[in-house]
Amino acid sequence: MATITFKPNSTPYTLHVHFMSGGSLTYDEAYAKGIRHLTQxxxxxxxxxxxxxxLSPLMVIYEPNDRGGxxxxxxxxxxxCEYQHREGAKAY
Structure with a gap:
């Protein structure tokens, strides 16, 4: 079985914990939490x-934002996560 290790309190660790709890993030939400360069x-x-x-469990969905894009x-x-079964959700 594969072993994935994270450095405690690193950004990948923080994202992993957030996503494992059923959470999701957009760039703006991540920025508000102090996470910069979300795509990277x-x-x-x-x-x-x-x-x-x-197998990566990461998924992505594109949705309208407040700026018209x-x-x-x-x-x-x-x-x-509620977004998994929405139309347009796909593996990242």
């Missing part, structure tokens, strides 16, 4: 799974 941090998190030869919302599959 999501890439780092996915690389953790790839390095361990494990769209933004990406990231989350894990099978953690109870």
């Amino acid at each position: 941090r999501i890439s780092d998190l996915k690389a953790k799974f790839e390095d361990a030869n494990a 769209t933004h990406a919302r990231y989350f894990y599959r099978d953690t109870g």
